Amino acid sequence: xxxxxxRGAKVLGGEAQDVLIDGETIEAVGxxxxxxxxxxxxxxxxxxxxxxxxxxxxxxxxxxxxxETVLTGTRAAASGGFTAVFAMANTFPVADTAGVVxxxxxxxxxxxxxxxxxxGAVTVGLEGKKLAELGAMHESAAGVTVFSDDGKCxxxxxxxxxxxxxxxxxxxxxxxxAQEPRxxxxxxxxxxxxxxxxxxxxxxxxxxxxxxxxxxxLAEHVGSRVHICHLxxxxxxxxxxxxxxxxxxxxxxxxxxxLLLTDELVRSYNPVYKVNPPLRTERDVMALREAxxxxxxxxxxxxxxPHPHEDKDCEWAAAAMGMVGLETALSVVQQTMVETGLLTWxxxxxxxxxxPAEIGGATGHGRPVSAGEPANLVLVDADYRGAVxxxxxxxxxxxxPYEGRELPGRVTHTWLRGRATLVDGNLA
Numbered sequence: 001x002x003x004x005x006x007r008g009a010k011v012l013g014g015e016a017q018d019v020l021i022d023g024e025t026i027e028a029v030g031x032x033x034x035x036x037x038x039x040x041x042x043x044x045x046x047x048x049x050x051x052x053x054x055x056x057x058x059x060x061x062x063x064x065x066x067x068e069t070v071l072t073g074t075r076a077a078a079s080g081g082f083t084a085v086f087a088m089a090n091t092f093p094v095a096d097t098a099g100v101v102x103x104x105x106x107x108x109x110x111x112x113x114x115x116x117x118x119x120g121a122v123t124v125g126l127e128g129k130k131l132a133e134l135g136a137m138h139e140s141a142a143g144v145t146v147f148s149d150d151g152k153c154x155x156x157x158x159x160x161x162x163x164x165x166x167x168x169x170x171x172x173x174x175x176x177x178a179q180e181p182r183x184x185x186x187x188x189x190x191x192x193x194x195x196x197x198x199x200x201x202x203x204x205x206x207x208x209x210x211x212x213x214x215x216x217x218l219a220e221h222v223g224s225r226v227h228i229c230h231l232x233x234x235x236x237x238x239x240x241x242x243x244x245x246x247x248x249x250x251x252x253x254x255x256x257x258x259l260l261l262t263d264e265l266v267r268s269y270n271p272v273y274k275v276n277p278p279l280r281t282e283r284d285v286m287a288l289r290e291a292x293x294x295x296x297x298x299x300x301x302x303x304x305x306p307h308p309h310e311d312k313d314c315e316w317a318a319a320a321m322g323m324v325g326l327e328t329a330l331s332v333v334q335q336t337m338v339e340t341g342l343l344t345w346x347x348x349x350x351x352x353x354x355x356p357a358e359i360g361g362a363t364g365h366g367r368p369v370s371a372g373e374p375a376n377l378v379l380v381d382a383d384y385r386g387a388v389x390x391x392x393x394x395x396x397x398x399x400x401p402y403e404g405r406e407l408p409g410r411v412t413h414t415w416l417r418g419r420a421t422l423v424d425g426n427l428a
Contacts, residue, residue, distance in 0.1 A: 005020050005040045010048065018031060020035055021377075026372065026377075048379050050353040051377055053360070054304070055227075055301045055359060058090070059091075061073075062091050068396045078416070078427060079393075080329055083114050083378070083421075087119060089120055090121075090151040090152075096126075101142040101144050105117070113421045117142070122148060150175065167225070173226065174224075176226060180210050186201040187204075188200040198269075205236075212231075223249075230253060232254075240291075252299075259289055261273065306396060309397075323399050328388060384408065411425070
């Protein structure tokens with residue numbers, strides 16, 4: 001059946017409308033639509049958004065298939081309402097050549113659950129010594145436009161300048177993991193009252209803020225684009241706000257967990273709360289929410305970081321950093337931004353679909369819900385309330401900080417170019 005009629009959905013959270021899909025395209029949006037022989041999806045009371053786009057996903061393949069594969073990661077993405085994800089380069093081998101990014105790109109096409117756009121490494125082996133094959137990766141079948149050494153900071157200012165100059169030639173962007181390495185040696189959590197009381201190595205805010213300040217000035221100097229990954233401090237917000245007021249071409253992302261969780265949770269010593277950058281203070285969380293609302297922070301990105309059980313179920317100091325997030329991202333944003341009145345659903349669509357697609361150059365995604373557009377869509381039951389049960393995750397890993405926590409909202413349907421990848425909450 002090639003036609004699907006979504007009946008009575010709140011498009012972008014607005015008035016109820018019908019949406020008719022024909023093949024890969026939205027044929028019509030209006031009221032009282034009908035189509036003989038179409039599959040009908042009753043969506044009264046539900047919110048319809050353009051398919052979500054994640055600019056920061058770790059799919060782990062190649063090399064760490066015990067954590068995640070492109071297939072399991074994209075199934076998790078579809079479960080969370082995503083129709084496109086950008087896969088970070090810190091795989092084994094590192095995605096620093098045309099061959100590796102093409103491999104990830106092909107695996108994404110084979111999965112069929114969402115589009116996978118590889119991110120290329122900035123430097124060979126993420127070692128910060130020599131620029132990777134940026135041009136070759138861009139010219140490859142994967143068409144890479146976003147480059148990042150995520151997991152590590154491009155801390156050499158000259159190397160960062162050269163990367164910004166190089167990607168400018170083809171409209172690319174460097175996504176920086178802002179972490180001054182010397183200031184974070186031995187760091188285990190946010191530097192502050194809690195770290196002092198627990199005796200854990202502190203991760204100062206200035207380690208993030210100093211790199212962001214340097215990089216926005218470098219971007220201005222060479223006239224290129226820089227994107228700040230997982231911004232986490234109130235001070236970082238002020239730097240990005242200043243840079244934008246100056247006309248510097250900078251964009252920034254915040255993760256769902258930095259919008260909700262604080263360093264107080266580390267008192268439990270549960271490694272599920274160990275993440276890079278670390279969970280910050282309540283003051284930082286409130287500043288991040290306000291910055292996402294006013295547009296200083298452009299997008300939400302998950303930093304979905306799956307780890308096998310043995311890498312997280314251990315003592316705090318030995319545990320890996322990171323948490324999964326694809327399947328809970330929209331619920332956390334609903335709780336922290338929509339139900340607090342900071343964002344409308346239309347603004348959520350802007351920050352979780354339109355803008356990330358624009359930053360990454362994902363044409364075909366983040367498009368309006370209107371006739372003639374690609375049928376990349378997600379349907380959300382915003383009235384749903386339920387406790388998170390990681391046993392039901394499609395991801396291969398279960399390292400979620402939300403186990404047992406009640407969160408609002410549930411993605412019921414996801415369509416990728418008119419083909420259902422999620423139906424009534426079940427993967428197609």
